[in-house]
Amino acid sequence: MKKSYYVTLMLVVAVVIFGISRYRSQTEASAPAASPYTQLSGEVFHTFYHITYQGTVSYRHEIDSLLHDVDASLSMFNPASTLSRMNSNDPSAVADPYFRTVFEKGQSVSARTDGFFDMTVAPLVNLWGFGFRNSDKVTPRAVDSCLQFVGYQTVRLDADGHLHKQHPQTILDASSIAKGFACDVVASFLQSRHIEDYLVEIGGEVALSGVNAKGQPWTIGIARPVPDSLQADHGYQAYLTHLEGGLATSGNYRNFYEKDGKRIAHTINPKTGYPIQKDILSATIIAPDCMTADAYATAFMVMGKDRALRIMAQDSTLAGYLIVPSSSDSTQLEVVYSEGFEKYLK
Numbered sequence: 001m002k003k004s005y006y007v008t009l010m011l012v013v014a015v016v017i018f019g020i021s022r023y024r025s026q027t028e029a030s031a032p033a034a035s036p037y038t039q040l041s042g043e044v045f046h047t048f049y050h051i052t053y054q055g056t057v058s059y060r061h062e063i064d065s066l067l068h069d070v071d072a073s074l075s076m077f078n079p080a081s082t083l084s085r086m087n088s089n090d091p092s093a094v095a096d097p098y099f100r101t102v103f104e105k106g107q108s109v110s111a112r113t114d115g116f117f118d119m120t121v122a123p124l125v126n127l128w129g130f131g132f133r134n135s136d137k138v139t140p141r142a143v144d145s146c147l148q149f150v151g152y153q154t155v156r157l158d159a160d161g162h163l164h165k166q167h168p169q170t171i172l173d174a175s176s177i178a179k180g181f182a183c184d185v186v187a188s189f190l191q192s193r194h195i196e197d198y199l200v201e202i203g204g205e206v207a208l209s210g211v212n213a214k215g216q217p218w219t220i221g222i223a224r225p226v227p228d229s230l231q232a233d234h235g236y237q238a239y240l241t242h243l244e245g246g247l248a249t250s251g252n253y254r255n256f257y258e259k260d261g262k263r264i265a266h267t268i269n270p271k272t273g274y275p276i277q278k279d280i281l282s283a284t285i286i287a288p289d290c291m292t293a294d295a296y297a298t299a300f301m302v303m304g305k306d307r308a309l310r311i312m313a314q315d316s317t318l319a320g321y322l323i324v325p326s327s328s329d330s331t332q333l334e335v336v337y338s339e340g341f342e343k344y345l346k
Contacts, residue, residue, distance in 0.1 A: 047203035054197040073098035087171040095161035110152035117299035118270040122173035143273035180294025183207035225281040239346040246290030250297035251282035312338035
């Protein structure tokens with residue numbers, strides 16, 4: 001999830017939306033154009049959402065209700081959510097449609113990425129602590145103890161919606177896919193109201209279609225990934241346009257801790273149980289839907305550049321823009337992207 005999952009709740013997703021007027025907190029406004037647009041903003045999932053769409057009708061109530069339903073299904077912080085009840089082995093917990101959709105997508109991406117995306121990573125997330133606050137107390141023995149309960153192959157959902165676990169101690173974390181899914185839920189709702197021009201952004205993940213209030217394609221800026229734990233703004237590495245579907249960015253460059261002179265990223269490798277030290281600083285993924293983009297952005301951060309590029313070369317529905325340290329000078333940046341990505345660069 002980017003973000004969020006694998007402690008990507010700590011990530012500041014490097015996406016800034018352009019081509020729309022400034023959002024007004026908790027209000028709706030029409031863009032000054034021949035065809036009026038409505039803007040909504042608010043809070044959800046411990047982050048913010050910004051939604052712009054063609055039309056003058058405010059769907060705030062309906063959208064907030066949908067986002068509440070997503071939270072009631074997938075939140076780890078809501079003890080009454082479907083996911084929380086399954087994590088606590090509640091025998092009465094049955095998958096709702098939202099849970100099933102996200103679980104099945106997660107399992108699919110896990111299989112496609114050889115387990116580098118894995119929603120069962122939650123025991124390791126809990127071990128290291130939010131923001132890695134427990135990093136000095138984590139021992140190899142503790143990591144090994146958690147790893148025995150991690151593995152997407154050890155869980156399955158039956159036709160009746162019951163989650164079966166090989167180990168009762170296994171728990172799920174949907175954080176790095178739920179925001180993308182929520183964007184898709186809102187986008188689907190807008191489509192059901194015959195709205196073709198919209199941009200839905202939740203915590204940096206984006207679902208979009210059509211054009212903005214000026215009649216131009218939406219433009220998305222990708223922040224330059226300068227290592228900076230103070231969250232300073234360092235400008236933009238690139239601008240993307242002519243986008244449809246979903247887009248998600250994952251990055252570790254603004255959230256890390258230092259140990260023995262090394263920067264350790266706040267993303268856990270579900271295979272080793274330890275924070276990653278890979279070569280990707282920022283991964284921006286375009287996919288047919290935001291849920292898919294969200295999951296792959298996280299997986300690619302863990303996998304590294306070469307494996308990520310191989311997967312995108314084999315799947316024409318995915319496109320990616322990866323920012324990595326320069327091979328000749330680690331203090332400088334290089335950009336690599338999948339074949340055909342040039343059409344999105346502005």
